[in-house]
Amino acid sequence: MSALPATTALLRESFIELSARERAAALLDKGSFRELLGPFDRIESPWLPLQGIVCQADDGAVIARGTIDGEQAVVCAIESAFQGGSIGEVSxxxxxAALELxxxxxxxxxxVRPVVLFETGGVRLQEANLGLAVIAEIQSAIVALRAHVPVVGVIAGMVGCFGGMSLAAALCSYLVMTKQARLGMNGPEVxxxxxxxEELDSSDRRRVWQLIGGEQRARxxxxxxxxxxxxxxxxxAVQAAFAQGVPAAHRSERYEATLAKLAQIDPASVTPEAMREVFAASPLNVPGENA
Structure with missing residues (x-):
């Protein structure tokens, strides 16, 4: 598809530049946004102050109920501006809990249509064991939910989605990404x-996005x-994902085919081109403007 005219592109509202709360509101039907356990409830991490870190009143996670296309929905949005979107006990x-409800x-x-807006480096190191335990609970809830309704994940940027939460994203029925987004088990710096x-120069932005950027992950x-x-x-894209319904087989259920494709990749020489050649486009693709 040809690039948009410059004037048209400038007039479009960026999703990446929105806060987690604004992103959640943008996906819900106008006027339906209702936040649960918001900042005024002041449910904060009990562990960060012990380490001299200033808390955030919502602990970097926004939970909103409302509707999408008139259907009940819940949006869980992670705020990357607080501790890099890391997942602690409270967030x-x-x-x-929102997914379990x-x-x-x-x-x-x-x-209830569930949407998770991933913007996270993974577990919060200051709350490592507690964070890991609750990430496992998130993953379990996604697997249980997707038997009833599609679970839609969105990775917009610029933090991306890494660590245990990258596994949660992979468990979603459908995953929406922008070109600016990144998805990987480990971040480039790690x-x-x-x-x-020699393995990866984290300052080589072009190389990083070629390997784990949104376009590569979609292709x-x-x-x-x-x-x-x-x-x-x-x-x-979120609306289109829900319109697809529950897929016949989720990505995580097609592991045998994935393992067979991984066996064709030389780990000593992983290139974006080789990955594109071996891994065909997913049969579960949701129509997107640039897909």
Missing amino acids: GSKIA ALADCERGKI IEQEAGI TGFADALVDDAVDDVHA
Whole structure:
């Protein structure tokens, strides 16, 4: 698809530049946004002050109920501006509980559409064990929910999605990404630190995005829709995902095919081109403007 005219692109509202609260509101039907356990409830991390870190009143997680296309929905949005979107005991519990409540509704026949807005480096190191435990709860809730209703994940940028939360994103029924987004188990800085700069130079932004950026993830089937950084495009991709319904087989259930493809990749020479050649586009692709 040809690039948008410059004037049109400038007039489009960026999704990446919105805060987590604004992103959640942008995906819900106008006027339906209702926040649960918001800043005025002041449910903060009890562990950060012990380490001299100033808390945030919502612990970096926004939980909103409302509607999408008139259907009940819950949006869990992670705020990257607080501790890099890291998941601690409180923020993770808010997300897990919201998904578990949606599951309870679905089991009673009241369908609630779940959306998770990932913007996280993974577990909060200051709350490591507690964060890991609650990430496991989030993953479990996603797996249980997706039997009733599609679970839609969105990775917009610029932090991306890493660590245990990258596994949560992979468990979603559908995953929407922008070109600016990144998705990986380990972040570039961690890879460089642990394996050396010969393995990956984290300052080589072009290389990083070629390997784990939104376009590469969409072209290799690890994301279902690639969209421009525009509120309207992200909103439309989320709507399209729910319109697809529950997929016949989720990505995580097709592990045998994935392992077979991984066996064709030489770990000593992983290139973006080789990954694109081996990993065909996902059959679960959701229509996106640039997909």
